[in-house]
Amino acid sequence: MRERFLTGYNDFVLPFVCGMIFVLAYCIIGMTRIILQLPAQDRKRFFISLVTPKTFFKNVKDIFLKCLIHVDLWKRNKLLGYMHSSIAFGWFMLILVGHIEVFLYTSNLGAKALYYPIFFRYFVAETESTMKGSLIFFLMDFFLLVVLSGIALAIIKRVRSRLFGMRRTTNPSFLDLVGLYSLWAIFPLRLLAESFTADISGGSFLTKSLNYVFTEFLSNHANMLPAWWAYSCALGIFFFVLPFSRYMHIPTEILLIPLRNAGIRIVNARKGLAKAQVYSCPSCGLCIDACPMVVLKGNIRDTTVYLNRQIRRNNEARIEEISDKCLLCGKCTAVCPVGVEGDKLRIAQRSVRKYSYSPDYSNISAEKEAMMCNKFVTAPNNEVSSADNEKVLYFAGCMTALTPVIRKTTESVLEKAGVEYEIMDKDGGLCCGRPLLMAGRQDQARQLVEKNTEIIMASGADTLLLSCPICYRIFRENYTLPGIEVIHHTEYFERLVLSGRLRMRRDNTKYVYHDPCELGRGCGVYEQPRNVIASAGVLVEAARNRKESICCGGSLGSLTLGFDKRKAMTENAISNLMAGSPDRIVTACPLCMSTFSRYSDRPVEDIAQVVDRTSEAGKL
Amino acid sequence: MDFGFKLSPSSAINLDKVDLSRFEKLHGIEPDIIKCMACGSCTSSCPANRFSGMSLRKVILDLQRGREKEALGMLRNCMLCGKCTMVCPRGINTRHLILSICRIYGEDGK
Numbered sequence: 001m002r003e004r005f006l007t008g009y010n011d012f013v014l015p016f017v018c019g020m021i022f023v024l025a026y027c028i029i030g031m032t033r034i035i036l037q038l039p040a041q042d043r044k045r046f047f048i049s050l051v052t053p054k055t056f057f058k059n060v061k062d063i064f065l066k067c068l069i070h071v072d073l074w075k076r077n078k079l080l081g082y083m084h085s086s087i088a089f090g091w092f093m094l095i096l097v098g099h100i101e102v103f104l105y106t107s108n109l110g111a112k113a114l115y116y117p118i119f120f121r122y123f124v125a126e127t128e129s130t131m132k133g134s135l136i137f138f139l140m141d142f143f144l145l146v147v148l149s150g151i152a153l154a155i156i157k158r159v160r161s162r163l164f165g166m167r168r169t170t171n172p173s174f175l176d177l178v179g180l181y182s183l184w185a186i187f188p189l190r191l192l193a194e195s196f197t198a199d200i201s202g203g204s205f206l207t208k209s210l211n212y213v214f215t216e217f218l219s220n221h222a223n224m225l226p227a228w229w230a231y232s233c234a235l236g237i238f239f240f241v242l243p244f245s246r247y248m249h250i251p252t253e254i255l256l257i258p259l260r261n262a263g264i265r266i267v268n269a270r271k272g273l274a275k276a277q278v279y280s281c282p283s284c285g286l287c288i289d290a291c292p293m294v295v296l297k298g299n300i301r302d303t304t305v306y307l308n309r310q311i312r313r314n315n316e317a318r319i320e321e322i323s324d325k326c327l328l329c330g331k332c333t334a335v336c337p338v339g340v341e342g343d344k345l346r347i348a349q350r351s352v353r354k355y356s357y358s359p360d361y362s363n364i365s366a367e368k369e370a371m372m373c374n375k376f377v378t379a380p381n382n383e384v385s386s387a388d389n390e391k392v393l394y395f396a397g398c399m400t401a402l403t404p405v406i407r408k409t410t411e412s413v414l415e416k417a418g419v420e421y422e423i424m425d426k427d428g429g430l431c432c433g434r435p436l437l438m439a440g441r442q443d444q445a446r447q448l449v450e451k452n453t454e455i456i457m458a459s460g461a462d463t464l465l466l467s468c469p470i471c472y473r474i475f476r477e478n479y480t481l482p483g484i485e486v487i488h489h490t491e492y493f494e495r496l497v498l499s500g501r502l503r504m505r506r507d508n509t510k511y512v513y514h515d516p517c518e519l520g521r522g523c524g525v526y527e528q529p530r531n532v533i534a535s536a537g538v539l540v541e542a543a544r545n546r547k548e549s550i551c552c553g554g555s556l557g558s559l560t561l562g563f564d565k566r567k568a569m570t571e572n573a574i575s576n577l578m579a580g581s582p583d584r585i586v587t588a589c590p591l592c593m594s595t596f597s598r599y600s601d602r603p604v605e606d607i608a609q610v611v612d613r614t615s616e617a618g619k620l
Numbered sequence: 621m622d623f624g625f626k627l628s629p630s631s632a633i634n635l636d637k638v639d640l641s642r643f644e645k646l647h648g649i650e651p652d653i654i655k656c657m658a659c660g661s662c663t664s665s666c667p668a669n670r671f672s673g674m675s676l677r678k679v680i681l682d683l684q685r686g687r688e689k690e691a692l693g694m695l696r697n698c699m700l701c702g703k704c705t706m707v708c709p710r711g712i713n714t715r716h717l718i719l720s721i722c723r724i725y726g727e728d729g730k
Contacts, residue, residue: 355722355723356724356726357695357726359696398667398701398702399702402665431699431700439700439715448699
């Protein structure tokens, strides 16, 4: 390759160069601010994780697989995955190969390094020896074709998003649209510009052949400059709107992945990790289809993607409305391809509210409470008496108090299995603290956590059994109970069945299992309840289950949704469960159970009822 | 001296002398508050009742009558567990109501 111009400069590079410098400066300043906003401890942890080989390689792998290949989208829908990875990976390869080409063929770059890799074909001419670079010519055209195919799919997606597995997509803001159209324009313009110069600077199957077409009616080489100007302007516009549009997710996600891998959590509602998550939101709208509230169309604007947009705009009234309405089922977090934690982000927004009156629990005596639950009784069934002498403390929880059948059947199962147990909240104990935490009242929740910890530690138990997933989650995440195993009753029943302390009688009843949000997505318990149910009858699956199970609509997470609004959500969740036409609906959460039984035409049971009905004492 | 009976102080409330401006504000945010028919379902299911005598039924009545101190005293041990919302036959969103009370009414009863 030889250079065509002595100066190696033309005015048309200016829009691109200015945009590039602007974006780089903006990103560096933004990144520094986010890192400085982290609490000192987290910042230290972040820097250490960057140099630890294990997390370093995980970061590189995650950035490659998530930012460039978009593996999560591939798993969801092949076409959607191809569309995103063709644009991201194709563009990345164009930039990479472009740089390699420049460094192979030129020397003494200097300031030209800024724009040469992008506009190389304009500044050089093909020479005799260039054929050695035909592989590079081919690669450049190939990846340009890959990107163009992605752009074509993106255009189709705007019209027919259902082809891509998406029922609803986000309504783009004005600057999103500017970014979108300039992004669509960049690659066709690049093809046009490179095709004009292909007979001078060389090209491959795409550019060269287009060049033959162009020379038919545009033989004058002076025509090439407008095309290069247009290409540079498209790039410049894209870069200038990037920080103010959804495309900010491209640079921010590269920061978010190491932050997440360092194990940092949201502390401040708007700063640090929360800010990184908000700016990482690509507005793809996958959370819209996922949200259980969207069965009512008026709630579409209250999904996570719009929360992120409002946080970026500092629209306080809407932020409050959106974050208070959410059921905190966590499904948007589960489906989010970049890892925005919609539920935790909302809890953080709730926690900055100012209250002039705050409850205080210092008057509650933990000793007195503990005295009421330290007399462990052994069940009368002596044949299977507790082999390892475990003392099980059963905390039924507030919600179970409204569905006493769960407590009764759980007790009955424990007696059958000969477990030495005691009930922690016979006469109504304390709340676990999770409802307060969900309402954003963290100090109050912490007080309850401390009280409960005292009570449990003083009771002398070695296992804490819970039948409510809401309690289970906070006991796992926020309590430190040394020497005490925290277990949900679904897991405990599975253990009793496997160890032979309970014998199940299997019949042909068809059960469908509903994954409660807090137990499934919250604690990752999916298999154990299914194993138990499969040993009691025929287990059929819902249309959407496990990670994508639909919230029953009764969640404590929402502060503002009234009963009338929740009905449609519950009915939608029930129709989802009916896919396998089951005889009975089984769940493992007292709240789901009472919500479903309000509208379901089939019996709704807790797993404890199923186990109690179909089991008898086993023999050890 | 124990006469076997005692005189209770008068509990009459003069509504003309009570400042209800904050109740009006609360009513603006939570219009459902006047839907309460004082059935007491919330009280009977409340886990905070045995600690601070919490009774949402009484809290609502007290606020309507300007007895803010008594109401806040009961709210002291509310754990926001949400059982009252689930049992309310009038479908009042009691959790949000309690949060709004905590926002509007101050600790010193100003």
